[in-house]
Amino acid sequence: MNKASERPNRPALSLHVPEPPARPGDEVDFSHIEIPAAGSVRRPDSSAPAADTHELVYSLVRVLDEEGKAVGPWDPKLDPDTLRRILRDMMMVRVFDDRMYRAQRQGKTSFYMKATGEEAIAVAGAHALDRDDMCFPTYRQQGLLVARDYPLVQMMCQIYSNRGDPLKGRQLPIMYASNAHGFFTISGNLATQFPQAVGWAMASAISGDSRIAAGYIGDGSTAEGDFHAACTFAGVYRAPVILNVVNNQWAISTFSGMAGGELTTFAARAVGYGIAGLRVDGNDALAVYAATRWAADRARANLGPTLIEFFTYRVEGHSTSDDPSVYRPQNAGAAWPLGDPIARLKAHLVATGEWDDERHQDQLDALDAEVRAAQKEAEKLGTLQSDPFLDIASMFEEVFEELPWHLKEQQAQALAEAEAKRK
Amino acid sequence: MTVMNMIQALNSAHHVMMERDPATVVLGEDIGYFGGVFRVTEGLQKKFGKQRAFDSPISENGIVAIAVGMAAYGLRPVAEIQFADYIYPGFDQIVSECAKMRYRSAGEWHLPMVIRTPYGGGIFGGQTHSQSPEALFTHVAGIKTVIPSNPYDAKGLLISAIEDNDPVVFFEPKRIYNGPFDGFYERPVTPWARHPAAEVPDGHYTVPLGKAAIVREGEAITILAYGTMVHVALATAAAEGVDAEVIDLRTLVPVDIETIEESVKKTGRCLVVHEATRTSGFGAELAALVQERCFYHLEAPVIRVTGWDTPYPHSMEWAYFPGPVRLGLALKKALED
Numbered sequence: 190m191n192k193a194s195e196r197p198n199r200p201a202l203s204l205h206v207p208e209p210p211a212r213p214g215d216e217v218d219f220s221h222i223e224i225p226a227a228g229s230v231r232r233p234d235s236s237a238p239a240a241d242t243h244e245l246v247y248s249l250v251r252v253l254d255e256e257g258k259a260v261g262p263w264d265p266k267l268d269p270d271t272l273r274r275i276l277r278d279m280m281m282v283r284v285f286d287d288r289m290y291r292a293q294r295q296g297k298t299s300f301y302m303k304a305t306g307e308e309a310i311a312v313a314g315a316h317a318l319d320r321d322d323m324c325f326p327t328y329r330q331q332g333l334l335v336a337r338d339y340p341l342v343q344m345m346c347q348i349y350s351n352r353g354d355p356l357k358g359r360q361l362p363i364m365y366a367s368n369a370h371g372f373f374t375i376s377g378n379l380a381t382q383f384p385q386a387v388g389w390a391m392a393s394a395i396s397g398d399s400r401i402a403a404g405y406i407g408d409g410s411t412a413e414g415d416f417h418a419a420c421t422f423a424g425v426y427r428a429p430v431i432l433n434v435v436n437n438q439w440a441i442s443t444f445s446g447m448a449g450g451e452l453t454t455f456a457a458r459a460v461g462y463g464i465a466g467l468r469v470d471g472n473d474a475l476a477v478y479a480a481t482r483w484a485a486d487r488a489r490a491n492l493g494p495t496l497i498e499f500f501t502y503r504v505e506g507h508s509t510s511d512d513p514s515v516y517r518p519q520n521a522g523a524a525w526p527l528g529d530p531i532a533r534l535k536a537h538l539v540a541t542g543e544w545d546d547e548r549h550q551d552q553l554d555a556l557d558a559e560v561r562a563a564q565k566e567a568e569k570l571g572t573l574q575s576d577p578f579l580d581i582a583s584m585f586e587e588v589f590e591e592l593p594w595h596l597k598e599q600q601a602q603a604l605a606e607a608e609a610k611r612k
Numbered sequence: 613m614t615v616m617n618m619i620q621a622l623n624s625a626h627h628v629m630m631e632r633d634p635a636t637v638v639l640g641e642d643i644g645y646f647g648g649v650f651r652v653t654e655g656l657q658k659k660f661g662k663q664r665a666f667d668s669p670i671s672e673n674g675i676v677a678i679a680v681g682m683a684a685y686g687l688r689p690v691a692e693i694q695f696a697d698y699i700y701p702g703f704d705q706i707v708s709e710c711a712k713m714r715y716r717s718a719g720e721w722h723l724p725m726v727i728r729t730p731y732g733g734g735i736f737g738g739q740t741h742s743q744s745p746e747a748l749f750t751h752v753a754g755i756k757t758v759i760p761s762n763p764y765d766a767k768g769l770l771i772s773a774i775e776d777n778d779p780v781v782f783f784e785p786k787r788i789y790n791g792p793f794d795g796f797y798e799r800p801v802t803p804w805a806r807h808p809a810a811e812v813p814d815g816h817y818t819v820p821l822g823k824a825a826i827v828r829e830g831e832a833i834t835i836l837a838y839g840t841m842v843h844v845a846l847a848t849a850a851a852e853g854v855d856a857e858v859i860d861l862r863t864l865v866p867v868d869i870e871t872i873e874e875s876v877k878k879t880g881r882c883l884v885v886h887e888a889t890r891t892s893g894f895g896a897e898l899a900a901l902v903q904e905r906c907f908y909h910l911e912a913p914v915i916r917v918t919g920w921d922t923p924y925p926h927s928m929e930w931a932y933f934p935g936p937v938r939l940g941l942a943l944k945k946a947l948e949d
Contacts, residue, residue, distance in 0.1 A: 323685075356718045366717040373684065374717035378708040384674055385709070388681020395637060395663045395687065402681075414701065418674030425669060587714045588754050590722065590777045593822065593866035 207446035213514060217524040224526060227254035227473075228261020235486040239465040239493070246456035246466040249500060252475035257536035265317075265479040269543040275316055275474050276534050276544070277552060278336045279308035283531065284556045285331070285341065288564060289348055293362075293509045297572035298348050300362045304329045306504035306522055309474040309530035310435055311405075312336045317481035318371075318403060323393075325373040325386035325404045328363050329435065337370045341560065345567035350577050353570035358578030380406055380413035383432065387423045390430035390488070401429040401488040403481075408455055409440025412448045420462040420496065427493035431484040434458075434496065435471065437503035442516040456498035464494050471499030472530040475537070500527070581607050616812040617804040618789045621763035622652045622728075625770035626690065628816050630660045633688060636774060638665040640675060640692030640728075649694055650730055650789060676702035676727065680709050683723040688774055696731035696783060697743045710779045711754030726773045726780045731759075732840055732887050733924055733933055734787035734797070742924040744839075744888035749781045750865045750897065756821055757864040759783045761842040762792065762809035765862060768819030776821060785839035793840060794847035795935035824868035826875065830857035833881040833946055836872060836898050838862065841885045841934070848936040854943050856883075864894055872898070873905050880911040883946050887934060890918040912949035917942045 193201055211218045230250045233241045252263050259266075267275075286303040293301040304311065311332025318324070324333050334344060346353035348362040356366060366374030373389075376382055386404030393400050406416060411434055423430050434455045438445045445455075459466025465487060469480040477499065484495035504522030506513045513521075538544030571577060585592060585600040592600070616624065629636045638656055640648070644667040647654030656665035668675050672693055679689040693699045699706075706727065714722040733742035749757045758773055758780055760766035766784070773780040787793045791801040804810040828846055832855040837845045842860045849856035857875050861867060876882045882902050884895040899914040917934050925932055 325681075356716070359718065360716055364716070366720045368717075368720045374713065374721060376709060376716075378704065381677065381705060381709050384677030384705075385681035385684065388678035389685045390681070391678060392637075392682040392685035392687045392689075395682075396685070414673050415677060415705075418671050418677055421669050421671060422674050422678055587719050589756070589866075590714070594869055595866060 207444070207451050209444035209446065209517065211518045211521070213516065213518060215518055217518045217521050219524060219526050222526055225249050225251065227251040228263070230261070230263065232262035235483045236490060236492060239459070239463055242465045242467060243460045246454055246459055246468050246498070249468050249470050250476050250480055251470040251473050252479060253473045253533050253537055257533065257540035259475055259537060263476060263479040265475055265482060267475070267478065269538070269541070271316065272534065272538055272543065275313050275478070276531065276538060277556070278312040278332060279474065279531050279534065280553060281335050281556050282308045282312065282332045284553070284560050285335070285344070288560045289345070290509065292348070292564070296574050298350065298362050299573055300509055301348065302328050302363050302508045303505050304331060306525065306529060307435065307437055307471065307501050308332050309477045309534070310433070310471050310499045310501065313474040313477035314403065314433070314481045317478045318485055319400065321371055322400050322485070323371045323373060323386070323389050323402045325382040325389070325402060326375060327379070327382070327405045327407055327435070328375055330405050331363065331365070334365060334367070334370060334372055337372070339365075339367055339370045339372070341563035342566045345564060346570055349567060349572040351567065351571035351573070352576065352578055353567065354578045357580070357583055379410035380415035384415050384419040384422060386432070387419050387428045387430050387494075390428040391422070391426050394426075394429055399489065401431065401485060403431040403433060405433045405435060407440060408434060408436040408438060408445040408450060409443060409448050411455055411458070420458060420464065423494035424462045424464045427491065429488035429491070430494045431481065431488060432494055432496045434498045435501065436498050437501045439503045439507070439513070439517070441507045441511060442513075454498060456496060459496040462496070464496055466496045468498045468500060470527055471501030472525075472527040472533060474530055474534045502527070613811050614814055615805050615810050616763045617791070617810065618760070618763050618766045618784070619651055621767040621812050622770055622784065623654055624812065624814065625767040625774070626653060626656055627659070629771060629774045630656060630664060632816060635686065636664070636688045636690065637682065638690045638692070639668050639678065641668055641670055641694045643667060643692050648692060650786065652728070653692065672698050672700070672702035673705060676705035676710065679725045679727070680705060680713070680723060683725040683779075684713070684721050688724045690726045690728060690774060693727060693729040695741050696729040696745055697740045699727075699729055699745065703748070706749070706755065706781070707752050711752045714778070715754060722777055723779045724777045726770070726782050728770070728782045728784060730786035730789075731783045732785045732787055733929060734793060734840060736926065736929055738926040739923040744886065744919070746783055746864060747888060747892060747894045750894055754779070756780045756866065757783070758821060758862065759785065759838045759864065760862060761785065761788065761839055761860050762807065763804055763812050764809040765819050765825070767812055768817055769821065769862060771816065772818045772821050775818070780821070783839065787840045788843065792843045795844035795933070795939070796847060797930055797935065819862070821863045822866045822868055824862055824871040825860045826857060826871065827860045828856065828858040830855040831879060832856055833883055833943065834859060834872070834875040834879045836861060836882065836884045838864065838886065841887060844934070844936060844939060845885055848939040848943065851936060852940050852943055854947065856943070867901070869901060869905070872902065876902050876906040877909045880909050881946050882906070882910070882914045883917060883942055884914060885917040885934060885939060887919050889921045890916055891921050893918055912946050915942050915946050
């Protein structure tokens with residue numbers, strides 16, 4: 190197989206396999222991360238030619254500086270009530286995540302995924318969109334539902350796969366779906382939703398609608414063909430869509446370098462497709478809001494898609510089935526130089542006299558009480574452990590609009606089997 | 613009524629549905645200005661505009677995903693995959709997304725979409741333009757699989773598929789686009805014009821999904837077929853002088869079990885025929901269904917006549933294709949057993 194001995198005048202080849210800068214036992218090292226000063230990145234008009242954004246894809250749009258001041262051209266200048274609402278929603282996501290993580294550890298459900306450190310991306314993004322814009326999320330955008338007032342009890346019932354589960358016990362926990370909340374049904378097959386968002390947006394444009402779509406994808410799954418299809422179609426048809434890449438730098442145990450992150454930025458993919466691109470500090474709620482609004486304005490003006498890379502860090506494990514301490518340094522998340530999105534927005538509100546520690550603690554307590562109350566409600570309808578959704582006949586429904594003969598037959602067989610088990 | 617070949621009938625179905633329902637949109641490679649490599653979408657862009665009939669990039673993955681998004685929005689996309697052999701880049705979107713959307717979202721979304729694709733051999737298309745991958749789709753819960761065998765059914769079934777609220781993969785036997793090829797490849801092909809099913813109503817009508825057609829009544833044996841093989845079965849039965857009952861399944865999922873069962877119980881013998889490779893082909897499913905339901909009526913084993921379990925060879929097309937000789941030998945065996 191190896192022909193090296195027959196070709197002595199040619200140097201031997203070797204393969205580069207990317208490796209993250211630090212592994213367990215190593216010092217956490219983020220020295221390679223370049224962080225431009227807040228406010229330093231130019232803001233083109235949202236109607237500018239796509240190419241006018243292309244130098245921005247190697248930079249980082251940031252609004253909140255180290256003192257919590259909002260600075261520079263990307264400051265969305267939001268009123269204090271909106272800022273407090275964004276803060277509240279991010280806090281709610283974290284409280285909810287902690288509660289449900291614990292519920293999984295208590296055996297009340299099979300699986301959970303937290304969004305710790307990434308709350309700003311979904312929450313501030315949702316507030317920058319219209320309520321009826323359609324989002325095509327991954328499993329880490331529960332903040333969209335929180336920001337759009339989806340009932341916590343229903344979220345929990347889905348997580349518990351209990352009698353109140355709106356998805357009838359069919360989906361893995363956290364794979365929510367709500368048309369009314371503009372939250373597309375989550376797929377466990379990564380990246381598939383990304384081109385679907387483009388298709389939805391194209392349909393909206395064909396129909397002369399004014400709603401836009403927002404797709405979400407992780408850094409790891411940008412390597413899928415679906416990502417390429419999404420960017421190609423979005424660019425070709427100038428689809429009114431925002432293509433959000435949430436670069437939290439980890440795909441389970443695989444660092445972003447394995448998806449090409451060593452070579453260039455994810456935002457830089459926009460250059461090749463000729464579409465607008467932005468690279469944004471994902472832990473800066475104001476920057477997330479500003480970039481999303483910029484892209485939404487652009488899409489609504491029929492100027493086509495924007496690819497936004499939200500640069501962030503997955504603070505915790507991939508899911509309840511994952512232990513990141515076996516593949517990356519302990520406490521890497523705490524050392525992330527762009528900080529925590531909740532702490533940063535809180536600091537901003539405190540610095541502007543719109544918030545204080547006491548109110549923050551009161552709000553935290555209130556959210557905790559709200560989540561506990563919701564949990565109590567949800568558990569009245571059972572948990573996966575105690576009283577899961579078990580309506581065997583319904584297992585065969587909604588495969589098709591109507592039950593064909595073979596499913597009717599299998600439904601009867603399954604019911605007979607259940608009956609036999611009871612005896 | 614107009615005499616149409618299958619291409620014209622399919623084209624007519626598009627025109628009728630785009631006229632009736634502004635939510636119907638058509639996309640695919642070369643389907644716009646040009647009207648498709650087989651001309652099935654001819655004139656749609658001119659009549660209904662570029663926003664409703666447009667060319668796509670060469671990306672079956674993208675075509676299916678975009679159609680999924682469009683259907684989720686509320687349109688009724690009809691996506692053409694230029695050859696069934698090219699459908700595989702879109703397979704994940706069909707299997708993981710399209711087929712499961714209604715179920716996984718508990719009805720929050722459903723996908724009224726059609727994926728049309730020419731399939732099958734007999735045109736010297738080599739291994740990348742001749743495949744019959746229908747069984748890959750019948751195996752997936754949540755999609756319907758439809759295959760017409762003549763112009764009348766092609767239009768009526770396509771209209772039903774477009775109006776259906778579930779995703780349909782619609783396979784078009786391209787060998788019979790222009791005439792009912794019966795497998796006697798050395799003979800000149802008769803055009804559709806001389807076939808009764810070429811009389812096609814100009815307006816809207818439907819042929820229901822899930823209903824087979826008995827295209828020839830007989831007593832000696834039941835032949836289950838679809839697509840091109842319907843015509844091969846009819847011609848072979850005639851050539852061999854066998855009083856076969858030939859059933860054109862038309863829809864594979866959900867298959868019309870009643871018609872199958874009734875016929876096999878009557879004839880006591882069953883032969884299943886398809887162009888696709890044999891192992892795990894749809895014929896295996898049919899044979900299993902027949903033995904489960906008609907075992908005590910059977911006088912002989914159910915026989916499968918299929919393409920060989922090899923890729924589709926270019927120069928050896930007629931050694932591969934399950935034509936009248938292979939079918940004739942099998943018929944004899946089935947009747948002797």
